[in-house]
Amino acid sequence: MSEYLKVTNISKSFGKFQALKEASFSVNEGELVCILGPSGCGKTTLLRVIAGLEEQSSGQIIQKGVTISDLPPDQRDFGIVFQSYALFPNLTVKNNITFGLQSRKQDVSTMESRLNELLSLIGLESHKNKFPAQLSGGEQQRVALARALAPSPGLLLLDEPLSALDAKVRQFLRLEIKNLQKKLGVTTIMVTHDQEEALSMADRIILMNKGVIEQIGTPYELYSQPNTSFAADFIGKTNLIQASKISDSKVSMLGKEFECSVPVLQSQVTIAIRPEDIKITQNPNDVNTVQGKIIEIEFLGSYSIGQVEVSFNNQKEKLICHLPIDNNEVSNLTKDAQIYFSLSSNSLKIVT
Amino acid sequence: MRKSRDDYLTIFFIGIAALYILASLALPMYAILSKSIENKDGLFIGLTNYKYYFSNPSLFYSIYNSLFVSIITTVISVSLSFLFAYALTRSCMAAKPFFRSVAMIPILLPSLLAGIALIYLFGNQGVFKELLMGKSIYGPIGIVIAEVFYTFPHSLLIIITALSIADARLYEAAKVLRASPLRTFFTVTVPSAKYGIMSACFVVFTLVITDFGIPKVIGGQYNVLAIDVYKQVIGQQNFEMGAVVSVVLLVPALLAFIVDRIVQKKQVSILTARSVVYEPKPNKTFDTIMFAYCSLIALLILTVVGMCLYASLIKFWPYNLSLSLKNYQFDLMDGGGWDSYYNSIKMASYTALFGTIIVFTSAYFIEKARSFRGARTMMHLLSMMPMAIPGMVLGLAYIFFFNSLSNPLNFLYGSMAILVICTITHFYTVSHLTALTALKQIDNEFESVSSSLKQPFYKMFFSVTVPISLPAIFEIGIYFFVNAMTTVSAVVFIYGPKTTLASVAVLNMDDAGDIAPAAAMGMMIFYTNAAVRIAYVLITKKVLVRFQKWRYKT
Numbered sequence: 057m058s059e060y061l062k063v064t065n066i067s068k069s070f071g072k073f074q075a076l077k078e079a080s081f082s083v084n085e086g087e088l089v090c091i092l093g094p095s096g097c098g099k100t101t102l103l104r105v106i107a108g109l110e111e112q113s114s115g116q117i118i119q120k121g122v123t124i125s126d127l128p129p130d131q132r133d134f135g136i137v138f139q140s141y142a143l144f145p146n147l148t149v150k151n152n153i154t155f156g157l158q159s160r161k162q163d164v165s166t167m168e169s170r171l172n173e174l175l176s177l178i179g180l181e182s183h184k185n186k187f188p189a190q191l192s193g194g195e196q197q198r199v200a201l202a203r204a205l206a207p208s209p210g211l212l213l214l215d216e217p218l219s220a221l222d223a224k225v226r227q228f229l230r231l232e233i234k235n236l237q238k239k240l241g242v243t244t245i246m247v248t249h250d251q252e253e254a255l256s257m258a259d260r261i262i263l264m265n266k267g268v269i270e271q272i273g274t275p276y277e278l279y280s281q282p283n284t285s286f287a288a289d290f291i292g293k294t295n296l297i298q299a300s301k302i303s304d305s306k307v308s309m310l311g312k313e314f315e316c317s318v319p320v321l322q323s324q325v326t327i328a329i330r331p332e333d334i335k336i337t338q339n340p341n342d343v344n345t346v347q348g349k350i351i352e353i354e355f356l357g358s359y360s361i362g363q364v365e366v367s368f369n370n371q372k373e374k375l376i377c378h379l380p381i382d383n384n385e386v387s388n389l390t391k392d393a394q395i396y397f398s399l400s401s402n403s404l405k406i407v408t
Numbered sequence: 409m410r411k412s413r414d415d416y417l418t419i420f421f422i423g424i425a426a427l428y429i430l431a432s433l434a435l436p437m438y439a440i441l442s443k444s445i446e447n448k449d450g451l452f453i454g455l456t457n458y459k460y461y462f463s464n465p466s467l468f469y470s471i472y473n474s475l476f477v478s479i480i481t482t483v484i485s486v487s488l489s490f491l492f493a494y495a496l497t498r499s500c501m502a503a504k505p506f507f508r509s510v511a512m513i514p515i516l517l518p519s520l521l522a523g524i525a526l527i528y529l530f531g532n533q534g535v536f537k538e539l540l541m542g543k544s545i546y547g548p549i550g551i552v553i554a555e556v557f558y559t560f561p562h563s564l565l566i567i568i569t570a571l572s573i574a575d576a577r578l579y580e581a582a583k584v585l586r587a588s589p590l591r592t593f594f595t596v597t598v599p600s601a602k603y604g605i606m607s608a609c610f611v612v613f614t615l616v617i618t619d620f621g622i623p624k625v626i627g628g629q630y631n632v633l634a635i636d637v638y639k640q641v642i643g644q645q646n647f648e649m650g651a652v653v654s655v656v657l658l659v660p661a662l663l664a665f666i667v668d669r670i671v672q673k674k675q676v677s678i679l680t681a682r683s684v685v686y687e688p689k690p691n692k693t694f695d696t697i698m699f700a701y702c703s704l705i706a707l708l709i710l711t712v713v714g715m716c717l718y719a720s721l722i723k724f725w726p727y728n729l730s731l732s733l734k735n736y737q738f739d740l741m742d743g744g745g746w747d748s749y750y751n752s753i754k755m756a757s758y759t760a761l762f763g764t765i766i767v768f769t770s771a772y773f774i775e776k777a778r779s780f781r782g783a784r785t786m787m788h789l790l791s792m793m794p795m796a797i798p799g800m801v802l803g804l805a806y807i808f809f810f811n812s813l814s815n816p817l818n819f820l821y822g823s824m825a826i827l828v829i830c831t832i833t834h835f836y837t838v839s840h841l842t843a844l845t846a847l848k849q850i851d852n853e854f855e856s857v858s859s860s861l862k863q864p865f866y867k868m869f870f871s872v873t874v875p876i877s878l879p880a881i882f883e884i885g886i887y888f889f890v891n892a893m894t895t896v897s898a899v900v901f902i903y904g905p906k907t908t909l910a911s912v913a914v915l916n917m918d919d920a921g922d923i924a925p926a927a928a929m930g931m932m933i934f935y936t937n938a939a940v941r942i943a944y945v946l947i948t949k950k951v952l953v954r955f956q957k958w959r960y961k962t
Contacts, residue, residue, distance in 0.1 A: 128414070142856070158863075189959065
């Protein structure tokens with residue numbers, strides 16, 4: 057895989073507010089990378105800097121070996137789809153899609169065939185003479201995508217492309233965009249605040265918080281090996297527990313000793329553990345086992361989410377865990393029940 | 409970042425617009441300010457002119473009189489228009505479109521015409537002279553009545569806007585909490601329209617204190633500041649003193665403008681996207697009272713217009729009441745004859761055409777350009793300035809600036825072009841705000857999309873921005889046209905022998921005692937404006953709809 061885009065130390069300030077701090081990453085050819093983060097984390101600013109719609113305060117961007125960070129947007133090679141789609145309301149689907157084709161000295165027949173190719177790609181052949189207001193949200197989204205792809209850009213930028221749609225349409229389009237992207241092989245950067253969207257679509261995720269890139273990795277890496285408490289907490293649900301070091305492989309938390317399969321390097325650490333890694337057990341003497349009281353149960357169909365309160369040394373810590381529904385042995389899982397649960401040594405992650 | 413072709417074009421256009429504003433607004437205003445601190449030979453004499461002016465006791469009468477009529481008019485005009493707006497937005501009375509149209513009539517007339525109508529109604533030979541019980545219409549009474557007539561629609565439009573943004577949820581809450589209608593009125597209606605009412609007060613106050621046409625026609629011996637400027641310049645050819653009074657006149661107008669801007673900023677924050685539109689429910693008693701009130705106001709407005717129409721059509725008031733078109737033979741009177749009327753049509757058309765182009769393109773760059781933030785903010789502030797400058801002050805400033813022999817633009821003096829430029833500048837701000845409002849509704853990412861598709865911005869501008877904004881563009885054009893037809897205050901100083909205007913002819917004929925022909929010329933302006941308005945409504949209904957198909961779902 058060859059490197060297509062290289063972003064080095066990009067910073068951006070608006071007055072005193074620093075929206076981006078030294079962001080660096082690279083994107084390989086044909087890859088779909090998601091920039092994920094909560095609102096206000098700088099992800100959209102980063103995308104706009106890549107497009108040239110905002111000027112970076114410092115840093116450099118190289119696309120296919122060419123430094124583009126000094127070029128205005130119309131001299132860069134990209135197509136973009138905005139959250140609002142920004143479809144031209146007074147132009148038909150056809151004229152929207154061909155807007156970027158007209159001055160490229162293409163003759164009418166090439167343009168026509170490109171238009172038909174794109175229309176069939178998004179499955180809207182019969183809508184080409186309609187105006188955007190006459191299309192559904194999902195259809196508008198696909199027209200915006202076709203318009204961005206029409207001049208065959210090397211890089212596709214998507215700014216929250218699905219957030220304006222209903223949940224059902226969104227799920228469907230998620231797959232469709234991903235398939236389309238793989239089919240065309242166009243290198244794509246997508247900005248989203250929806251972790252599920254990022255996990256399901258991205259080849260790699262760039263996780264951002266407060267203008268800083270927290271972690272870069274495949275969806276699986278980010279979920280299973282979060283580096284920071286922010287990463288652990290933002291992607292999926294997680295319990296964050298303060299612990300102190302006993303030895304390289306042991307920590308003390310929740311009033312007990314726990315074995316830990318990753319080396320403990322500092323004296324005080326934060327342990328992240330996923331709710332699904334908390335296992336209910338009948339045997340209080342197992343390693344890494346602790347007792348707690350169920351204080352809340354939330355029924356979710358295939359499983360329940362329980363809040364368990366662990367009391368130790370006059371302190372209380374609340375943990376969330378998954379509770380099985382159909383388990384005869386532990387059918388006593390009700391509110392106020394005292395249970396034992398184990399936190400296996402390899403499910404304990406140390407985060408900063 | 410390196411500049412793109414679009415950036416260079418943007419710099420070019422902003423530069424042109426900046427030069428235009430410099431020549432049409434900033435430099436003339438500088439000229440008038442510097443004139444006020446010079447003597448007749450053009451030497452700097454500091455504040456001597458001001459000292460001389462302020463040592464003159466008659467000045468304080470003018471200031472007092474100006475404030476007096478402005479405040480009284482503001483109170484009456486805003487109260488009457490509030491009630492009218494309330495009837496239009498909150499009742500279910502019949503004939504709302506009719507009342508609304510009638511209330512807008514004064515905008516289509518030169519303000520002087522109201523004064524002329526009052527002379528016919530209450531003057532020495534007036535129809536209803538007895539109603540004044542011996543008091544004279546020439547003076548503050550006449551000024552106030554005529555100014556109320558003239559300012560009514562301006563105030564009404566602002567208050568209608570303020571009242572129609574009412575949030576129905578607040579009224580439902582008041583009802584659920586069992587508040588009485590009166591309490592609801594004072595705790596919900598008034599507070600939410602508060603900023604609109606204040607804004608209307610400032611607009612009316614500024615219009616009155618800077619207006620000189622009405623006091624000129626019906627003021628008699630009652631002096632106001634605006635008349636002082638006119639007398640100093642036209643009467644005594646004392647330009648330095650004219651400049652001094654202008655600067656004095658600028659102060660209240662500027663103050664009102666600044667306060668209004670601050671108030672307007674607050675107005676925005678009370679609007680939310682979630683508000684539910686208030687729909688009035690029928691209430692027989694209330695609707696009847698409102699209908700009666702609106703009928704009365706409509707009757708008064710129609711009386712004023714009807715009186716002018718009648719006066720323009722009779723042979724010799726009040727002795728020979730047979731109908732004739734004698735008064736429309738303008739070529740037999742002072743004031744420039746029919747040529748004035750044709751000049752006005754020409755001037756209004758040019759103003760509408762070039763004004764709309766200049767305002768809309770400048771507003772586009774101010775709102776949508778990607779960079780040059782500082783220059784754009786500066787341009788916006790300058791575009792807001794004309795609203796604070798009384799027309800007379802602007803006209804006088806144009807004399808000082810363009811009549812100077814050292815000015816390379818001197819050739820414009822006395823031409824049609826200077827009238828057009830002056831009128832565009834005079835009515836710039838409202839048009840600018842209309843354009844800005846329309847442009848703000850357009851997605852800001854259009855420019856980004858266009859440049860990502862490697863298309864020049866002007867392609868986007870002509871194929872998307874302009875078609876989408878057509879309703880606003882037409883609105884601006886009409887606004888320019890109607891105001892160019894009726895305006896007197898700025899152009900009265902700068903028209904030339906070959907560029908006499910209809911609105912100025914009304915003034916001059918009235919001055920020469922030809923009141924009936926003055927009324928006739930005023931009515932010509934009214935017919936023209938009414939025809940243009942009606943044509944506009946028909947065009948928007950029939951033609952624009954065809955171009956706006958994309959707005960509708962099916």
